[in-house]
Amino acid sequence: MGADARMNTEVDAEVVVSGWTSGDIRLTSVHNFRDIAGPGYALHPSGAMARGLVYRSTTLSVSEDDLGVLERLGVSTVVDLRTGDEITRHPDVLPAGAEYHAIDVLAGHTSAATFTGVGTFSVEDARREMATTYDRFVLGEQERIGFGRAVHAVARSTGPAIVHCTAGKDRTGWISAVLQLLAGVREQDVIADYVLTRELSADFVDSIRGFVRTEMPDRAEAIDVLIGVEESNLRRSLTAMDREFGDVRRYLVDGAGLEDDLVDELGARLRSGR
Numbered sequence: 001m002g003a004d005a006r007m008n009t010e011v012d013a014e015v016v017v018s019g020w021t022s023g024d025i026r027l028t029s030v031h032n033f034r035d036i037a038g039p040g041y042a043l044h045p046s047g048a049m050a051r052g053l054v055y056r057s058t059t060l061s062v063s064e065d066d067l068g069v070l071e072r073l074g075v076s077t078v079v080d081l082r083t084g085d086e087i088t089r090h091p092d093v094l095p096a097g098a099e100y101h102a103i104d105v106l107a108g109h110t111s112a113a114t115f116t117g118v119g120t121f122s123v124e125d126a127r128r129e130m131a132t133t134y135d136r137f138v139l140g141e142q143e144r145i146g147f148g149r150a151v152h153a154v155a156r157s158t159g160p161a162i163v164h165c166t167a168g169k170d171r172t173g174w175i176s177a178v179l180q181l182l183a184g185v186r187e188q189d190v191i192a193d194y195v196l197t198r199e200l201s202a203d204f205v206d207s208i209r210g211f212v213r214t215e216m217p218d219r220a221e222a223i224d225v226l227i228g229v230e231e232s233n234l235r236r237s238l239t240a241m242d243r244e245f246g247d248v249r250r251y252l253v254d255g256a257g258l259e260d261d262l263v264d265e266l267g268a269r270l271r272s273g274r
Contacts, residue, residue: 025055025073029063032056032168032200036176038193043184043271050183050273054154054161056176058168060092070095076159079150081105081171090166101153105171106133107142126225130170134233137174138240138251148256150175155266169197169229174237181248182263183270187238191231198229 027033036056040048052073060078062070075095080087080102087102094100136143154161165171173194180190213220245251249267252258 025069027062027066027069029061029066030057030059031203032058032197034200036163036179036193037183037270038189041180041183041185041189041193044186047184047271049180049185050270052160053270053273054163054176054179056168056172057162057164058172059086059090059166060094060162060164061090062093067093067095070098070162074159075162077101077153077157077161079103079153079161079163081146081150081163081165081175083108086166099153099157101150103146103149103153105143105146105150105175106136107140107146109133109136109140109143121219121222123222123225126222130225130230130233131236133170134174134236135240137171137237138244138255144251144255145257147175147178148252148258151178151252151256151266152258152262154179155262155269167201167227169201170233173197173229173234177234177238178248178252179266179270182252182267184267190238191234194234195229195231201229 025033025035034056035051036054037049037051040051042048055073055075059082060070073095075098078092078094078098078100080092080100081104082102083104083106084102092100137147138144150163154163163172163175177190177194180193181187185193216223241248241251245255249263252263253260
């Protein structure tokens with residue numbers, strides 16, 4: 001997002017939304033940092049998703065205090081889903097000893113964060129961009145390979161992993177959904193977790209809206225589409241995955257090129273925590 005250095009806002013990750021709490025982890029320099037397992041989402045047919053294995057986030061522009069939190073968590077892997085340009089503008093601040101994987105899952109296509117920097121565009125252009133992006137998560141061969149590499153990095157992590165992009169909602173939202181479904185989380189909970197970003201990032205988004213309305217008012221409505229969190233976007237990817245692959249396991253194996261054993265072992269780990 002252009003000029004996002006001026007749009008940073010401090011958000012306390014220890015918040016409660018509709019009875020949901022993020023747990024004991026508190027970050028003040030990064031918004032929407034949370035465990036992808038939520039409170040330990042119920043699994044089908046039984047059990048709960050293991051917490052403390054994978055976290056989701058925005059860009060890791062963390063303060064010294066928050067860096068200490070991540071190091072105490074023992075974070076061993078950071079998977080950065082951003083484009084090269086996004087990374088260059090705002091490099092991550094990495095926990096000591098963490099292995100860093102930069103994986104451009106958009107395979108060179110424009111992200112919503114950089115789309116705002118192009119010439120004149122309309123609300124319809126923005127909606128079309130979002131629809132195309134979520135289609136590519138499933139239908140784009142290079143995008144599937146990118147997400148496969150990201151899931152592989154999570155599977156091989158020796159400790160907790162963080163997966164993130166710039167806004168932590170689209171690319172991060174999709175890989176979170178993939179991991180949740182692989183564990184066996186019910187689809188309605190996967191969708192609810194995706195939409196939760198709308199509430200957990202409200203202050204951050206409001207700051208972006210304020211900047212846009214002042215600096216580029218002619219683009220305000222279109223940028224609202226790009227920064228929004230719409231259930232229909234995730235459903236678009238889920239529908240395409242069901243149609244093209246049948247389920248998340250086949251998406252990862254047949255679509256993303258991962259080995260059966262690795263996918264099955266990761267699924268078991270996400271259920272057991274071991």
